[in-house]
Amino acid sequence: MQSVEILAPAGSPESLEAALRCGADAVYIGSKRFSARASAKNFDEDELLAAAKLCRLHNAKLYQAINTVISDSQLPELLDELRIAAEAGVDGFIVQDLGAAAIMRKAVPEIPIHGSTQMTIHTPEGARLAKELGFTRIVAARELSKREIERLCKEDIEVEVFVHGAHCMSVSGQCYMSALIGSRSANRGGCAQACRLPFSAKGKPVGNDPECALSLKDMCLIPYLNELREMGVSSLKIEGRMKRAEYVGAAVTACKTALDGGSPDLDTLRAVFSRSGFTDGYYKEKLSADMFGTRRKEDVTAAEAVLPQLRELYRKECKCSSVSFSLDVRKDKPCRLTASADGYSAEITGNIPQTAENRPISSDFAEKQLSKLGGTVYDFGELDFSADDGLAVSAAELNAMRRTAVEQLDSLRSEGKSCGFNSVPLEFTGISQRRSPKKLRFMAYKAEEFLKLSAETLSAAEMLILPVREMERLSPDEMSKLSESTVLCAAPPRFIADESKTAEALKRLKAAGISHIHCSNLAHIQTAKALGMTIHGGAELNIFNSAAAAELSELGASDITLSFELKLTQIERLRSPIPTGIYAYGRLPLMLCRSCPVKASCGGCKSCTGRLTDRTGRSFPAVCDGASTEILNSDILCLSDRLGDVKNVSFLTLRFTDETGTDISRITEAYLTGEKYHIPEKLGKPTNGLYYRGIL
Numbered sequence: 001m002q003s004v005e006i007l008a009p010a011g012s013p014e015s016l017e018a019a020l021r022c023g024a025d026a027v028y029i030g031s032k033r034f035s036a037r038a039s040a041k042n043f044d045e046d047e048l049l050a051a052a053k054l055c056r057l058h059n060a061k062l063y064q065a066i067n068t069v070i071s072d073s074q075l076p077e078l079l080d081e082l083r084i085a086a087e088a089g090v091d092g093f094i095v096q097d098l099g100a101a102a103i104m105r106k107a108v109p110e111i112p113i114h115g116s117t118q119m120t121i122h123t124p125e126g127a128r129l130a131k132e133l134g135f136t137r138i139v140a141a142r143e144l145s146k147r148e149i150e151r152l153c154k155e156d157i158e159v160e161v162f163v164h165g166a167h168c169m170s171v172s173g174q175c176y177m178s179a180l181i182g183s184r185s186a187n188r189g190g191c192a193q194a195c196r197l198p199f200s201a202k203g204k205p206v207g208n209d210p211e212c213a214l215s216l217k218d219m220c221l222i223p224y225l226n227e228l229r230e231m232g233v234s235s236l237k238i239e240g241r242m243k244r245a246e247y248v249g250a251a252v253t254a255c256k257t258a259l260d261g262g263s264p265d266l267d268t269l270r271a272v273f274s275r276s277g278f279t280d281g282y283y284k285e286k287l288s289a290d291m292f293g294t295r296r297k298e299d300v301t302a303a304e305a306v307l308p309q310l311r312e313l314y315r316k317e318c319k320c321s322s323v324s325f326s327l328d329v330r331k332d333k334p335c336r337l338t339a340s341a342d343g344y345s346a347e348i349t350g351n352i353p354q355t356a357e358n359r360p361i362s363s364d365f366a367e368k369q370l371s372k373l374g375g376t377v378y379d380f381g382e383l384d385f386s387a388d389d390g391l392a393v394s395a396a397e398l399n400a401m402r403r404t405a406v407e408q409l410d411s412l413r414s415e416g417k418s419c420g421f422n423s424v425p426l427e428f429t430g431i432s433q434r435r436s437p438k439k440l441r442f443m444a445y446k447a448e449e450f451l452k453l454s455a456e457t458l459s460a461a462e463m464l465i466l467p468v469r470e471m472e473r474l475s476p477d478e479m480s481k482l483s484e485s486t487v488l489c490a491a492p493p494r495f496i497a498d499e500s501k502t503a504e505a506l507k508r509l510k511a512a513g514i515s516h517i518h519c520s521n522l523a524h525i526q527t528a529k530a531l532g533m534t535i536h537g538g539a540e541l542n543i544f545n546s547a548a549a550a551e552l553s554e555l556g557a558s559d560i561t562l563s564f565e566l567k568l569t570q571i572e573r574l575r576s577p578i579p580t581g582i583y584a585y586g587r588l589p590l591m592l593c594r595s596c597p598v599k600a601s602c603g604g605c606k607s608c609t610g611r612l613t614d615r616t617g618r619s620f621p622a623v624c625d626g627a628s629t630e631i632l633n634s635d636i637l638c639l640s641d642r643l644g645d646v647k648n649v650s651f652l653t654l655r656f657t658d659e660t661g662t663d664i665s666r667i668t669e670a671y672l673t674g675e676k677y678h679i680p681e682k683l684g685k686p687t688n689g690l691y692y693r694g695i696l
Contacts, residue, residue: 004229004236006255007063007160008248011040011241016051018245019060021314022252026061027051028094030189030241033081034074036067036096036118037241038189045084052088053414057377058320059342061091065241066104067116069097069187069544069563071570075426082107086421094139095119096173096187099547103424105134110419112136114160118173118187119522120540122148123499126523127155133551137234142219143171143495143594145285146227153232161228164251164269165239167216167279167291169195170591171495171628174540177590179565180633185695187542187565195591196294198615201601201608201622205615213601213612214591214631217293220278222266225258240273246310247272253313271302272310281595289600316375323378323409325370325402329353329361329387335397337370339405341378346408350401356392369398376406428546430575430648438643439651440671441581442486442664443518445623446470451478452661458485460668462651463536465489465518467625468505479512489516492524494540494592497627503527525555534558539583540592549576561653564588564637567694572647579650584639585667585677586655587621587632588689596629598622621657632657635687640667641676642688658683 007026008019019027029051030042043051048064055062064085070078078100085093086108093111095101096118104113114137115121115130122141130138137158140149144161152159168175168186177194179185184192195214198205205211221228225236238251250272254264270277276293280286326338335350353361363385371380443465444450450464458464464486471490474482482488490509492502506517510531517528520540528535537543537552537560544563552560559579562571571582602608612620618634637655639646646652652671656664663680670677679686 002229002232004225004233004259005061006252006259007235007237008252009165009238009240009243010051010248011037011042011243012245013043013047013051014245015241015243015248016054018249018314019252020054020058021316021318022249023256023318023320024060024252026063026091026235027055028063028065028237028241030065031081031084033077034066034068034070034189036065036116036186036189040241048084049088052090052416056416057410057414058318060320063092063094063114064090065094065116066100067094067096067118068189069542069565070100071566072545072573075103075545075547078103079107079423079426083421083423085111086419089416089418092137096542097544097548098133098541098551099545099549101133101135102547102551106424107422108419109422114139116173117141117162120171120173120495121522123496123523124151124155125499125526126521127152127157127159129522129526131155131157139237141171142167143282146224146283147285149228149233150231158234159232160235160237161221161233162219162239163221163225163228163236163255165218166275167219169214169216169593169597171594173542174494174592175590176565176588177631179690179695180588180590183690183693183695185565187563188695190696199597199612201598201612204613204617210615211601212294213292213597215275215294216291216595217275217277217279218273219280219282220266220269221280221283222254222258222264222269224280224283225255226261229259243273245314246307249313250310268306268310271306273303274299287595289603291595292597292600317377319379320377321379321413322381323373323406324381324383325405326384327366327370327386329391329393331388331391335393335401337401337405339402339409341381341409342413344409344412346405346412348401348405348408350393350397353391353393356390359392360390361387361393366393366398369395370402372399372402373406377410378406428550428575429577430546431577431579433576433579433648434650435647436643437672438646438649440668441465441651441653442656443491443586443653444656447474447478447482449656449659449661449664450482453664455485457665457668458482460672461486461654463487463489463516465491465653467491468493468502468509469625471509471514472505483513487516488514489518489536490514491518491520491538492527493625493627494520494630495594495628496523499523499527503531506531506533519557525557529556537561539564540589546575549574549578549580553577559650562649565690565695568645568647568691570694571649574648581649581651581653582646582691583637583655584646584652585671586637587635587657587684588637588655589630590620590633591631593629593631594627596622596624597631598624598629623657633687634684636679636684637689638677638679638686639688639691640670641674643671643674
C-alpha cells in the first residue's frame with residue numbers, strides 16, 4: 001500500500017512537540033505574519049528555526065502556512081519571511097495568494113508550494129491550473145465527497161485532504177462574513193467566527209438554546225484513512241492550529257492507529273474537542289441537518305476528564321530513527337565510538353582503556369550501555385564491536401561517550417540544509433486606468449427584470465453578467481434583446497458539482513454567441529482557456545495586490561475585479577497591467593455554502609424561507625443554485641455619491657438581487673450622475689462596505 005503522510009497542526013511549540021512525539025510525519029505551522037490563524041500563538045523567527053531543526057530530528061517535514069492575502073505594503077515583509085524560511089530550510093509553503101506564490105517561485109525556487117484550501121480548488125481543472133502555476137500539491141476543499149476526491153487524485157499533482165477538525169459553514173476562501181460584519185477577515189487570518197452565533201431560517205433565534213444554523217459539527221474521516229490512502233491521497237491533514245497540545249496528540253494518535261489497522265479511540269478524541277460530535281456528511285454525500293452542531297457545555301466538561309491521560313501520549317520521546325554504533329577499543333589508544341543514523345555519523349574519542357583487573361570489556365557489556373537510549377529519538381540498531389584482549393572500559397565511560405555521540409548526531413541531523421534565497425524586485429507596472437466616468441457592469445442572479453429594461457438603460461452597462469443556467473433559460477429572442485444593448489457574460493457556479501456538465505453548458509453558450517466568462521475560481525479560468533473564451537477575473541479570486549494582478553494577466557485575464565476587502569486607498573496604489581474594477585453596489589456575498597443552512601433549518605426545500613436571521617433581527621438573503629448556496633449581506637453596498645473617491649479602476653459592477661426593473665433604472669441613473677441613491681427600506685440599509693474602514 002502506498003505511503004501517506006499524517007500532517008498535524010501546531011499553533012505553538014507545545015503543540016509541535018506533541019505532534020512529533022505522537023509520530024506525525026509532517027507538521028504545519030504559521031509565523032507571526034501571514035498566518036490564517038493569526039490568533040494562534042504561532043512562531044517567531046527563532047522559534048521557526050528551532051521548529052525546523054526539531055522536525056528534521058524527528059524525520060518529519062515542516063510546512064509553513066503563508067496562507068493569507070497580502071497587501072502591496074506588506075510585500076517587503078513577505079520577502080523577509082521567505083528569507084527566514086529559506087534559512088530554516090522549511091519543506092514547503094501553504095499559500096492562498098496568487099501574487100505571493102508568484103513571488104515565492106522567484107525568491108525561493110527550491111521550496112515547494114502547496115495550494116491552500118483557501119484557494120477553493122475542488123475540481124480536476126482547478127488542480128491542472130494549479131500545477132501549471134508551479135504548485136506541487138493542492139489542499140482540497142473540505143466539502144468534497146469520496147467520488148470528488150478520487151477524481152482529484154487522478155491528476156498529476158499531490159492531493160492533501162482534511163480528515164479531522166473544524167468545519168466552516170462557508171467554503172474556505174469564500175467567507176467574508178467576519179470581515180463585512182466586524183472588519184476581521186478570514187482571508188487575513190482574523191476570523192471572529194460570527195457564524196457560530198445564533199442564526200435561523202425561521203425568524204429571529206430566541207430562547208435559552210437558540211438555533212445556530214451556520215455552525216457545523218467537526219469533521220471526522222479517520223475511519224476512512226486507509227480508503228483515502230488507496231485512492232492516492234498524499235497527505236492526511238488534521239485541522240487545529242488554534243487547539244491545545246492534547247488535542248493534537250489525540251488526533252495524531254488516532255490517525256496512526258487507524259492507518260495501522262487498529263481501532264482509534266474516537267470517544268476520547270470527541271471528548272477533547274467536538275461540537276455535538278462529528279460528521280462525515282460531505283464525504284458520504286449525506287448533506288442534512290445532522291451535520292450541524294454547536295459547542296455545548298457537556299462538550300467542554302468532557303475535555304477536562306481526558307486531558308491528563310492525553311498528556312501521557314507525548315510525555316516521552318518518539319522513537320523515529322535507529323542508531324548503530326561502532327566501538328573500537330585498542331591498547332594504548334583512546335577509545336573510539338561512532339554513532340550512525342539516517343546517513344549521518346558522529347565519531348567520539350574517549351579515554352585510553354585500562355588493563356582489565358577482572359572482566360575485560362565484551363560486546364554484550366558494551367551493547368548494554370550503548371542501548372540505553374531512553375529520552376532520545378533513537379532505537380538501538382546494531383553494534384560493530386572490536387577490542388584488543390584484556391582491556392576494560394567502565395560503564396560510566398561508555399555512557400558518557402554514548403551521550404556525547406548522540407548529542408552530536410542530533411545536531412548533525414537537525415541542521416539540515418538552508419535553501420537559496422533571491423531578493424526579487426517588487427516593482428509593478430500598471431496601465432493608466434479611468435478616473436471618471438467609470439464604465440458600469442450589471443451582475444444579477446435572474447434575467448427577468450433586465451428583460452423589462454429600456455435599451456437605453458441596458459446600454460448604460462458595458463456588460464451583463466448572468467449565471468450559466470439562467471442564460472440557458474433565455475429564449476433566442478430574449479438573448480438577442482439583451483445582447484443588442486450590452487455584452488453578455490456567463491458566470492459558472494462558484495462551486496462546481498459537475499465539471500463536465502458546466503463545460504458542456506459553456507460550449508453551448510459559446511455556440512450561441514456568448515464568448516465572455518466571469519471566473520471566480522481557478523477551474524473557471526482553465527475551462528475558459530480551453531474554450532477560447534474571454535476571461536474576466538472575479539472578486540472571488542481575492543486579488544489583493546499588484547503581484548496577483550500581474551499573475552492574472554499572465555493567465556490571460558482581460559480584466560479583474562479586485563477584492564472588496566481592500567480599502568479605496570489600497571486600490572488607488574495597486575498597479576495592474578490589465579483593467580481593474582470593483583463591486584460598487586449591491587448585496588455582497590458573505591458565504592458560499594455547499595450544505596444549505598436554510599434547507600437544514602427549515603427541514604427541506606419546500607419550506608424554504610430564502611433567508612437567515614441573526615439574533616439582532618438582521619435578515620440575510622440566501623440564493624441557491626442547486627449545488628451551493630450564497631448567503632448575502634443584509635446591508636446593501638452603495639457608492640453612487642462617493643465615486644470621486646474611487647480611483648485607479650476602469651469599471652464598477654452593480655450587483656442586483658431582489659431589485660425591480662424600476663429600481664435598476666434608478667440605481668443606474670444615480671451611478672451615471674453621481675447622485676446619492678436612497679435605498680428603499682424594503683430592500684435594506686446602505687453601507688460603504690470595507691472600502692473606507694478596511695479590515696484588521
